[in-house]
Amino acid sequence: MSRNKIVMYGESDGESITLSTKELLGIGKSLGDELSSELIAVFIHVAQDIAFEAVHYGADTVYTLEAPGLNAYHPELYTAAMKEFCTRIDPDLVLFAHNYTGADLAPRLAFRLGTSLTTDCQHLSIDPDTKLLKRTRPIYGGTVMAEYTSKLRPQMATVREKAFSPLERDVAGKGQVFPFFLEGTLPTPRVKFTNKVIEEQPGKRLEDAE
Secondary structure, three states: OOOOEEEEEOOEOOOOEOHHHHHHHHHHHHHHHHHOOEEEEEEEOOOHHHHHHHHHHOOOEEEEEOOOOOOOOOHHHHHHHHHHHHHHHOOOEEEEEOOHHHHHHHHHHHHHHOOOEEEEEOEEEEOOOOOOEEEEEEEHHHOEEEEEOOOOOOEEEEEOOOOOOOOOOOOOOOOEEEEEOOOOOOOOOOOOOOOOOOOOOOOOOHHHOO
């Protein structure tokens, strides 16, 4: 019987993995310990030496997806790539950060995988009886916290940034990084990416503040 798998979508800023990725690794590690699951981090168009940093924050295995057209975020291409990855890996749980990319990509992926998605979760836990993922998120403008579960697989959620703390960096963390070669043909995008401009801002970014 194969080991259960938790997949979390990782991101980088070009130099290191992002803080939200470290937070996802922390909650993914906690859930993985409860389920005795393998924690898998997947990155798209991220150098292997940067992706390897996920091992120091709890990942058991790291995959890097690379194919023509994946050098910048494109919802159609990234959805197709992630669908093939999840179909072949067959995870039990898939987690995204609830940021610009996660809020856009996760619903598209959930639809194509034929499963449900709970967004903007502030707490995740495992039901001790059913072993299903319990997802808690605010509703009615944040005045009420609602809890959701689903029997559909994979179980999917986006996690609010800053809702969980990352683990301490473990320099002794053991894990491996593998390139993941897509076998399917990516769709012809309807929107063309032409350029990316990064505007430098002084001071600390709000999402990186305490």
